[in-house]
Amino acid sequence: MSSADSSFLATSSLLSKNVYKTILRPKAPDYEVLWVLRCGVVATAAISAGMALTMDAIVYISYLCSDFVYVTVFPQLLLSVHWKRGTNSYGAITSFLIGTVMRMLGE
Incomplete structure (x- = not known):
C-alpha cells in the first residue's frame, strides 16, 4: 500500500x-494547487482501481506500466546524453512524442 500511495502522490x-x-494557471494560489493535487490523487486512485478490476492478471498491468515508462523515458535519456544542444524542454517534449508515436506504430 505504501508504494501505491507514493505513486498516487507523485503523479498528482x-x-x-x-x-x-x-x-x-501560473498565478494560481497555493490552496488551489492543493485542491488540484487532492483531486489528482482521487482520480489516479480511481483509474488504478479501474485498471486493476478490468485486467485479467497483474502481469499485464506490470507490462503496461513498464512499457509506457521505458518508451517515454528512454528517448529522453538517450538524447540528453548524446545530444548536448537538444537538452532543453523542447528536446524533452520532442523525444516524449517520438517515443510515444514509435510505440503506437510498433504494435
Missing part, C-alpha cells in the same frame, strides 16, 4: 505543479 504532484501551476 507532477500534474498539479508542472502542468496546472506552470502551464494552465
Whole structure:
C-alpha cells in the first residue's frame, strides 16, 4: 500500500505543479494547487482501481506500466546524453512524442 500511495502522490504532484501551476494557471494560489493535487490523487486512485478490476492478471498491468515508462523515458535519456544542444524542454517534449508515436506504430 505504501508504494501505491507514493505513486498516487507523485503523479498528482507532477500534474498539479508542472502542468496546472506552470502551464494552465501560473498565478494560481497555493490552496488551489492543493485542491488540484487532492483531486489528482482521487482520480489516479480511481483509474488504478479501474485498471486493476478490468485486467485479467497483474502481469499485464506490470507490462503496461513498464512499457509506457521505458518508451517515454528512454528517448529522453538517450538524447540528453548524446545530444548536448537538444537538452532543453523542447528536446524533452520532442523525444516524449517520438517515443510515444514509435510505440503506437510498433504494435
